[in-house]
Amino acid sequence: MSTRQEREITRSWWLPVACVALALAFLFGAMIGPAGPAWWRVPAELLDHLPFISVDSGATALQSTVLWEIRMPRVVLAGIVGAVLSLAGASFQGVFRNPLVDPYLLGVAAGAGLGATLVFVVGRSTSQSWPVDPLPLAAFLGGLLAVLLTYTVGAGFGAPRNPTTLVLAGVAITSLTTAVQTFLLQKNTDVVRQVYSWILGRLSSATWADVRLVLPYAIVSGGVLLVHRRLLDVLRVGEDEARSLGARVDRIRLTVVIAATLGTSAVVSVSGLIGFVGIVVPHLVRLLAGASYRRLLPLSILTGAAFLIVADIPSRVLSDPAETPIGVVTAFLGAPFFILVLRSRQIEAR
Amino acid sequence: MTSLTFEKVSVKYADSTAVASFSDTVRPGEWLCLIGPNGAGKSSLLRAAAGLVQHDGVILVDGTPIELRSTRRRAALIAHVPQSPSLPDDMSTFEYVLLGRNPFIGYFGRESKHDRSMVHQVLERLCLEELAQRRLGSLSGGERQRVVIARALAQEAPIMLLDEPTSALDIGHQQQALELVDTLRREHGFTVVSAMHDLTLAGLYSDRLALLHHGHCVAAGAAEEVLRAETLSEFYGVAVSVHHEPDGTVVVIPRRTAPLA
Numbered sequence: 231m232s233t234r235q236e237r238e239i240t241r242s243w244w245l246p247v248a249c250v251a252l253a254l255a256f257l258f259g260a261m262i263g264p265a266g267p268a269w270w271r272v273p274a275e276l277l278d279h280l281p282f283i284s285v286d287s288g289a290t291a292l293q294s295t296v297l298w299e300i301r302m303p304r305v306v307l308a309g310i311v312g313a314v315l316s317l318a319g320a321s322f323q324g325v326f327r328n329p330l331v332d333p334y335l336l337g338v339a340a341g342a343g344l345g346a347t348l349v350f351v352v353g354r355s356t357s358q359s360w361p362v363d364p365l366p367l368a369a370f371l372g373g374l375l376a377v378l379l380t381y382t383v384g385a386g387f388g389a390p391r392n393p394t395t396l397v398l399a400g401v402a403i404t405s406l407t408t409a410v411q412t413f414l415l416q417k418n419t420d421v422v423r424q425v426y427s428w429i430l431g432r433l434s435s436a437t438w439a440d441v442r443l444v445l446p447y448a449i450v451s452g453g454v455l456l457v458h459r460r461l462l463d464v465l466r467v468g469e470d471e472a473r474s475l476g477a478r479v480d481r482i483r484l485t486v487v488i489a490a491t492l493g494t495s496a497v498v499s500v501s502g503l504i505g506f507v508g509i510v511v512p513h514l515v516r517l518l519a520g521a522s523y524r525r526l527l528p529l530s531i532l533t534g535a536a537f538l539i540v541a542d543i544p545s546r547v548l549s550d551p552a553e554t555p556i557g558v559v560t561a562f563l564g565a566p567f568f569i570l571v572l573r574s575r576q577i578e579a580r
Numbered sequence: 581m582t583s584l585t586f587e588k589v590s591v592k593y594a595d596s597t598a599v600a601s602f603s604d605t606v607r608p609g610e611w612l613c614l615i616g617p618n619g620a621g622k623s624s625l626l627r628a629a630a631g632l633v634q635h636d637g638v639i640l641v642d643g644t645p646i647e648l649r650s651t652r653r654r655a656a657l658i659a660h661v662p663q664s665p666s667l668p669d670d671m672s673t674f675e676y677v678l679l680g681r682n683p684f685i686g687y688f689g690r691e692s693k694h695d696r697s698m699v700h701q702v703l704e705r706l707c708l709e710e711l712a713q714r715r716l717g718s719l720s721g722g723e724r725q726r727v728v729i730a731r732a733l734a735q736e737a738p739i740m741l742l743d744e745p746t747s748a749l750d751i752g753h754q755q756q757a758l759e760l761v762d763t764l765r766r767e768h769g770f771t772v773v774s775a776m777h778d779l780t781l782a783g784l785y786s787d788r789l790a791l792l793h794h795g796h797c798v799a800a801g802a803a804e805e806v807l808r809a810e811t812l813s814e815f816y817g818v819a820v821s822v823h824h825e826p827d828g829t830v831v832v833i834p835r836r837t838a839p840l841a
Contacts, residue, residue, distance in 0.1 A: 457688055463675070464682050468666045474630045475735070476655025476683035521670040 244519040248532035252309075255536035259305035263546050266301055267293035304436040307444070308542040308556070309535035311433070311501040312511070314448050316534025318490035319508020320515075320526050321455045324462035325486040326381070327469075330397050332508035333494040337376035337403040339503050342495040344411045345372020346428050350421040351414050365428075366447065370495040372407075377491055379403050433501045433542065433556055440500045451493030455527060458486050462523035504538070504557045506564025511537050513571045581608030581769045582642050582657065582738035584629065589637035591624040591795075598624035600795040601637065611765060611772040613786035615779060615806070617816050620792040622775035623663060626741045629773070630660035641739065655683035659737035663744045663775075665728045669717030673727055676716055677702060680734030702734045706760065722753035729760060740765075742774035746781070754778070758785045779832040783807050791815060803830045 260276060261269040267289035275297060278285045289297070319332040326336075333339055345368035384399035415422050464477045473479050494508075511534040512526060519525050538556070541563060545554040584606040591599040599621040606612045614622040628635040631646060631654050639646050641657050649657070659680075667676065680702075681695040703709045706726050711719065719727065725745065732740055742761065746754040762785055765772050776782040782789060783803030791799040791806050793815045799806045807830045809822045819835040 460685070460690060461687075463671075464679055466668045466671060467676075467679060470627075470632050471660075471662060471665060473632060473651065474655060474658075474660040474662075475679055476652035478651050516670075521668070522675060 244515075244525065244529055245532075248529050248536070252532045252536040252539075255539040256305060256309065259308070259539040259543060260297065260301055262543050263301050265293075266296035272297065299438075303438045303441055304433065304542065305539055307436040307441050307500060308433060308538045310441065310444055310448050311497040311504065312507055312538025312541075313531040313535040314451060314493040314497045315504065315507040316511035316530040316537070317452055317455055317527060318494045320512035320523070320530045321458070321462065321486050321490045322508070323512060324465060324523050324526075325483050325490075326396060327465065328396055329513070330394070330509075331400065332506075333373075333490070334503070334505050334508065335397055335404075336400045337380045337407060338373040338491050338494045339498050340404040340407040340411075341376025342369035342373035342498045343425075343429055343503075344376075344407045344414075345369045345495075346499065347411050347414055347421075347425050348372070350425050350428070351418045363443075366443070366496055366499050369499050370492050373491045373495040373498075374488065376403055376407055377487055381487070428499070429502055434545075436500070444496050444500045447492055447496030451489045451496070452531065454489035455486060455493075458482060458489075459523045459527040462486070462527075466521075466523075502555075502557065504560050506560045506568060507534060507538060510560075510564045510567050510571070514567070517571075582771055583608050583640075584658075584739050584771055584773065585638075585640040585643070586625075586629075587638040587640065589625065589628060589635050589639055591621065591628050591633055591635045597795050599628065599635070599792075602792075602795075602797055603637075604790060604797070604800065606771055606773055608771055609765065609769045610788065611762070611774070611786040613782040613789050614773065614775045614792055615777075615782050615789055616792035619794075621795040622792055623743050624795075625792070626660065626743050626773065626775055629739075630658055630741055632660070652683045655735065655737070657737050658739045658741060659732035659735040660741045661728055661732050661743060661745055663747065667716040667719075667724055667727070669715060671716050672713050673708060673716060673719070673730075674699060674703070674712040676727060677708075677730045677734050680731040680736075683735060683737075698736075699734050702730050706730050706733070721748055722750075722756065725749055725753065725757050726760070729757065729764075733764065738769070739771045739773070742772065744775055744777060747777060754781060761785075779807055779812070780830070783830045783832075804828075807832055 257273065257276075261272040267275060271289045271293075274285045275289050275294060277283050279298075315333060322331045322333060322336060323329055346365055349365050349368045380396065380400045380403045383403065384396035415425060461477060461482050464475055465472050465479065465482065467475075469479050512530050515526055515529045515533055519529055538560070541559045542556050545556045545559045548554045586602050586604050588601045588603055589599060590597065590601055602621075602625055604612065614625060616622055624633060627633045629639050629646070631651065641649075646654050646658070677699050678691060678695065681691055681699065684695065685691060700709070700712075703712055706729065708723070708726060708730055711723060711727070716724070716727065725748070729745070740761070745761065746757050749757060758781060761772060761774075764770060772786075774782075774786065783806075786803075788801060789799075789803055789806040790797050791811070798815060799811055804824065807822055809820055812818060812820050812822075812832065819837050821833050821835055823831040823833065825831060
């Protein structure tokens with residue numbers, strides 16, 4: 231009995247731990263960076279902004295502006311991007327019952343890139359005057375098309391039983407999409423620079439406008455995915471058994487894929503391609519807090535946000551004043567960790 | 581107490597017919613056992629009743645076709661234990677059995693206190709409480725089988741479909757699992773349809789047998805009517821001798837076809 235209680239207690243501990251980790255990541259993210267106030271003035275400056283609290287941080291007006299208009303939007307945006315990518319990764323893994331997939335391996339990001347390229351090619355200038363920016367929508371449709379194609383191809387060759395087939399299908403679709411994109415760019419060399427700056431992302435020049443652009447998508451996508459966390463647990467016993475337990479598998483899968491793709495496409499449109507987050511963070515959470523999606527999804531949101539905020543810090547200071555792209559940092563941290571995960575899974579499988 | 585009726589049920593796959601026009605009525609509280617060689621259509625028939633494969637003909641629960649019910653309602657009526665259930669290694673026994681409550685929880689809902697206490701009762705009933713927080717990956721074959729039955733029991737469905745529930749078990753655990761199903765059937769008045777390979781056990785536990793061959797039902801009735809040496813040799817292509825114990829048990833004993841050296 232004691233082991234049972236201990237285990238339940240340790241598991242329930244992970245939520246506050248993840249919250250503290252996120253708060254610390256947020257604080258560090260706000261404190262470190264070129265220009266701006268001295269790091270030890272930042273907590274006071276943050277406190278000062280809370281309602282009903284007035285603290286003199288001693289920072290100049292300019293330093294305060296650097297903190298609030300340059301550093302903070304970047305930290306917040308990195309947090310949102312990390313949260314959405316991790317949540318989408320965990321959801322894709324659940325709905326495809328495949329521990330190896332993430333938004334990038336399934337071709338979502340490449341599809342979103344193609345959708346965005348199409349908008350640039352057709353004419354960014356004409357769409358500029360439209361009431362709604364078609365860019366996120368095009369990215370979403372491109373991403374959705376890519377993931378559906380990947381699934382159709384993968385499922386056609388036995389993906390439900392063989393996780394590798396789905397990943398290989400994703401690789402094929404990604405290559406195809408990238409090829410089409412390259413072809414389009416060759417034909418329209420005038421938009422190459424715009425497209426590449428879109429693909430590489432603007433985390434380094436993040437503004438509150440970017441946050442406002444991506445936040446509604448993140449909230450909708452996150453809300454829908456969180457609602458499905460119990461059903462993702464039902465899906466863990468497989469499609470047939472889930473169905474015999476009364477789950478409407480096709481509807482659940484479609485809803486989750488659409489929601490995860492929507493979130494991924496939206497964050498890709500502000501942050502560019504950032505790999506490994508969607509696969510590393512959910513696996514880290516699984517190792518520490520167990521594989522139940524009820525815990526996994528909320529913890530992936532918190533841990534993913536903290537992870538990307540922290541990963542963004544070296545990209546700011548490493549090669550100051552030039553920026554190291556954050557995708558490079560996540561790959562640098564993520565690739566070794568991914569290998570470790572594969573190794574531990576192998577040991578478990580034995 | 582619920583009845584299950586098959587009216588001319590056929591299951592067709594792309595290139596073959598698995599079940600051809602099967603008709604039968606399983607009375608409330610009855611245990612029907614499907615027997616027959618591999619590929620005879622036993623699993624397909626059970627899967628059709630569980631709504632997992634398309635079928636022609638009609639399957640009725642208490643006189644109402646199952647197609648007319650939603651996936652969730654059907655799951656509240658029919659529990660299906662597949663031949664090789666998938667038990668995620670890193671799921672706990674409690675979490676797994678709790679999945680059986682899914683038919684009673686709305687799309688946006690969560691398990692209620694009733695669902696959780698219900699699962700605790702089921703675990704207690706099957707002597708699995710000790711294992712509640714254990715990972716499924718750490719359970720033995722016999723424990724796993726009981727856990728799967730516990731999930732079906734948590735489903736509170738009056739009809740239980742068991743696809744070779746004992747194929748992976750040793751003789752002791754086979755007996756234990758079947759005794760358990762039979763006890764629960766008598767306690768709760770379940771209607772049970774099972775597919776089984778062991779003919780002696782099939783005859784011993786079920787009320788009635790149906791022998792399938794290439795999708796056709798070729799013999800049905802009580803054990804002593806279906807389990808005849810000539811019937812079995814015709815459809816299984818085996819040499820057996822059939823013994824009748826004084827208590828009515830029919831024992832099927834395989835014989836060597838080549839003379840012993």
